[in-house]
Amino acid sequence: MSKINLTRRSVLQTGAITGAGLALPTYLSAASHSGFTNAPTGDTVTLGFNVPQTGPYADEGADELRAYKLAVDHLNGGGDGGLMNTFSSKALQGNGILGKKVEFVTGDTQTKSDAARASARSMIEKDGAVMITGGSSSGVAVAVQALCQEAGIIFMAGLTHSNDTTGKDKKANGFRHFFNSYMSGAALAPILADNYGKDRKAYHLTADYNWGYTTEEAVRTSTEAMGWETVAAVKTPLTQTDFSSYIAPVLQSGADVLVLNHYGGNMVNSLTNAVQFGLREKQVNGKNFEIIVPLYSRLMAKGAGANVKGIFGSANWHWSLQDEGSKAFVKSFGTKYGFPPSQAAHTTYVQTLLYADAVERAGSFNPCAVGEALSDFQFDGMGNGPTLYRGADHQCFKDVLVVKGKENPTSEFDLLEIVEITPTSQVTYDASIFGGELGACNPGA
Amino acid sequence: MFGLEYKDSRMLILVAILVALAPFMLNPFPEGSGMAQFNAGYPDLMQRFVIFGIFAIGFNILFGLTGYLSFGHAAFLGVGSYAAMWMMKLLTMNVVPGIIFSVLVAGVFSLAVGWISLRRSGIYFSILTLAFAQMSYSLAYSVLTPITGGETGLQPKVTDPRILDGSLAEGTIAKANFFGLEMGSSFELQLGSWLFTFNAGYYLAAVVMLIAFYISIRIFRSPFGLMLRAVKSNQQRLNYTGLNTKPYTLAAFVISGMYAGLAGGLMVAMDTQVGAERMFWTASGEVVLMTILGGVGTLIGPVLGASAIKYMENILSKINSDILHQWFAFLPDGLEEFVITLIYPFIGKGWHLTLGLIFMAVVIFLPGGLVEGGQRIANLFKRKMPGKDARDNKS
Numbered sequence: 001m002s003k004i005n006l007t008r009r010s011v012l013q014t015g016a017i018t019g020a021g022l023a024l025p026t027y028l029s030a031a032s033h034s035g036f037t038n039a040p041t042g043d044t045v046t047l048g049f050n051v052p053q054t055g056p057y058a059d060e061g062a063d064e065l066r067a068y069k070l071a072v073d074h075l076n077g078g079g080d081g082g083l084m085n086t087f088s089s090k091a092l093q094g095n096g097i098l099g100k101k102v103e104f105v106t107g108d109t110q111t112k113s114d115a116a117r118a119s120a121r122s123m124i125e126k127d128g129a130v131m132i133t134g135g136s137s138s139g140v141a142v143a144v145q146a147l148c149q150e151a152g153i154i155f156m157a158g159l160t161h162s163n164d165t166t167g168k169d170k171k172a173n174g175f176r177h178f179f180n181s182y183m184s185g186a187a188l189a190p191i192l193a194d195n196y197g198k199d200r201k202a203y204h205l206t207a208d209y210n211w212g213y214t215t216e217e218a219v220r221t222s223t224e225a226m227g228w229e230t231v232a233a234v235k236t237p238l239t240q241t242d243f244s245s246y247i248a249p250v251l252q253s254g255a256d257v258l259v260l261n262h263y264g265g266n267m268v269n270s271l272t273n274a275v276q277f278g279l280r281e282k283q284v285n286g287k288n289f290e291i292i293v294p295l296y297s298r299l300m301a302k303g304a305g306a307n308v309k310g311i312f313g314s315a316n317w318h319w320s321l322q323d324e325g326s327k328a329f330v331k332s333f334g335t336k337y338g339f340p341p342s343q344a345a346h347t348t349y350v351q352t353l354l355y356a357d358a359v360e361r362a363g364s365f366n367p368c369a370v371g372e373a374l375s376d377f378q379f380d381g382m383g384n385g386p387t388l389y390r391g392a393d394h395q396c397f398k399d400v401l402v403v404k405g406k407e408n409p410t411s412e413f414d415l416l417e418i419v420e421i422t423p424t425s426q427v428t429y430d431a432s433i434f435g436g437e438l439g440a441c442n443p444g445a
Numbered sequence: 446m447f448g449l450e451y452k453d454s455r456m457l458i459l460v461a462i463l464v465a466l467a468p469f470m471l472n473p474f475p476e477g478s479g480m481a482q483f484n485a486g487y488p489d490l491m492q493r494f495v496i497f498g499i500f501a502i503g504f505n506i507l508f509g510l511t512g513y514l515s516f517g518h519a520a521f522l523g524v525g526s527y528a529a530m531w532m533m534k535l536l537t538m539n540v541v542p543g544i545i546f547s548v549l550v551a552g553v554f555s556l557a558v559g560w561i562s563l564r565r566s567g568i569y570f571s572i573l574t575l576a577f578a579q580m581s582y583s584l585a586y587s588v589l590t591p592i593t594g595g596e597t598g599l600q601p602k603v604t605d606p607r608i609l610d611g612s613l614a615e616g617t618i619a620k621a622n623f624f625g626l627e628m629g630s631s632f633e634l635q636l637g638s639w640l641f642t643f644n645a646g647y648y649l650a651a652v653v654m655l656i657a658f659y660i661s662i663r664i665f666r667s668p669f670g671l672m673l674r675a676v677k678s679n680q681q682r683l684n685y686t687g688l689n690t691k692p693y694t695l696a697a698f699v700i701s702g703m704y705a706g707l708a709g710g711l712m713v714a715m716d717t718q719v720g721a722e723r724m725f726w727t728a729s730g731e732v733v734l735m736t737i738l739g740g741v742g743t744l745i746g747p748v749l750g751a752s753a754i755k756y757m758e759n760i761l762s763k764i765n766s767d768i769l770h771q772w773f774a775f776l777p778d779g780l781e782e783f784v785i786t787l788i789y790p791f792i793g794k795g796w797h798l799t800l801g802l803i804f805m806a807v808v809i810f811l812p813g814g815l816v817e818g819g820q821r822i823a824n825l826f827k828r829k830m831p832g833k834d835a836r837d838n839k840s
Contacts, residue, residue, distance in 0.1 A: 119763070
């Protein structure tokens, strides 16, 4: 095999070009002169809406996106203004944010941390987004929150229910309006005791991943505190679609309550299996057998159909709430899209408005200023009653709904009824119980 | 050059120039213009181009040379990522130890998987590797949560030990660096309305990719590579001549596993986060698509395929209906709606559909992948110079 060496000249040329290419990045970035990443310079400001458009939570993602578009519309002075009319803070004028017209970019998280981060990074690096919001699972929310902390961008979490988001993995640049597993447990326990008694034996089926663990833990602790006994807690693979083999042992265990720590398609399938096995007609220990679903959503209730009737769970918000804020939101969402919003839509809409309001009050898009404006911010009129954005962990504290599958639904949206509105005081916990470090806010460049 | 034939060194230099100038070439449209949507010259995507390029180059060493179709390569990528992340958490945020360790761990893991899977060939081999990858995914997602972080994955924390690094200044977070040069730092060059970003992490990954590419050329041209090709063309005949092919296929498997580990380590170095989905079977399938789309068994093909797929995933998926409305605003209303209805299924969340169509078109019309497309175009021009052709044929 003959080997022909290149000429000295061409090797030198290539070397020079490569060398120049390599030397360039050693000049450190001095792109932003305003002291924080992606400071809006023109007369517009870009927000990044990062939601699952494909994958298991695509339904939630689509509803979130509708809510974001509605929020942008209202911020720019379009539509009927929605919750801006009922919001206790009156900083928003309907002329964009700080007079800048709100524009947005969208991305698909695919419910995968990697894809979500890629999409968020392209929003930050390419589109110049100054705030990222969205996410329909805790894994994605935690991943994107960490990215935003690193990049110096505010992250307003969407649908994420795991304790970790504002617990173990909390970040100074991340904020969550949605409630969490702990609150679900604390809100559900007293209702369960009232309805089913204090000497119950519970059997947990738990989705085998992070959110499942924290939810099981929360429900267990709060039910055991009022006298229930946990017979067994079995983990089920996330990809499981047929739960029959997990339901059968429940009958032999002597348990009289089944807790399904499942979400989305998992919950639809496990609940359907449990009902098909006739669990709900059973009598164990002289009591009716009961099923509980700690985290409920309308979209899940729709999937499970008639099986949800009479089953207890918790929710962040429901469109049938009768306060001014909820009515205003249902009205403007319904006018635009023709059906009532889900709780995912509600929380993402509220998060967008809360961000815009914080920027107005702070007078700057600087993440540190915005973070300060949101910390320990108290507001009302957003559909959940008086709410506190706690500064210690950037978690919202507000009333939690305990809901029940409706016995006689009147429409395909009217599937859940509100049993009780658990007051904030009952679901508040100490910020330090989950560990984690908030750290300092990072304005980026 | 470097013991390469003229043709190969020409290609290596061409690739080197392409990656060095990528920030210019990928940003052909000025900032703020309607076409800026199609710019790909931002750090994250450029990093992904070269990292998935490495992944596909490594995969091609196994699939392109031996013909063994592994459906579990994402597992090695994931294992490499976790290894690098732990090095960064425990040892130092300097990316070098992490990247080296990720290659080693992926090598050991692929040795174990290859040892078992290579007892079978053809579809049985593919299924075995697929099973291993899915096992790794499930383990990482739930059982091994203490090590892998489960669903929420792993990220550097302020409280990590990092025994080689000094303690962090108050209020700062640990950032991946290369001897002090932060991976996220970039130099921005404004030329008129064009903005070009030169990112430190990208150039580190690009240098690693060039080394990986060079090693792959050497393997392709070596007697070892020839033996692997022999395995592909007729393994039975090789066995009949008394040769044991297992050491060769196993070596190829481990090498390509190490390439995957290297890609995984680099991914963590560029973006300090690792999650279990990285090992999901669709990720294994993606690298197969990349290799086939670019051209199986060619040197440059896998890199082209990887870039094409990552481009579509990141650029097409971000076009939404509002952007379409902006583009076609000049059309009369009815026509605008009609055009948008026609295009809408292929953009945004429909990017998979576009990818599928292109993949089908490539497989049907260009079985040799994008490389074959390039060759056909080159041949069109060559025919005009019969003299040169004749001379080439003689040599």
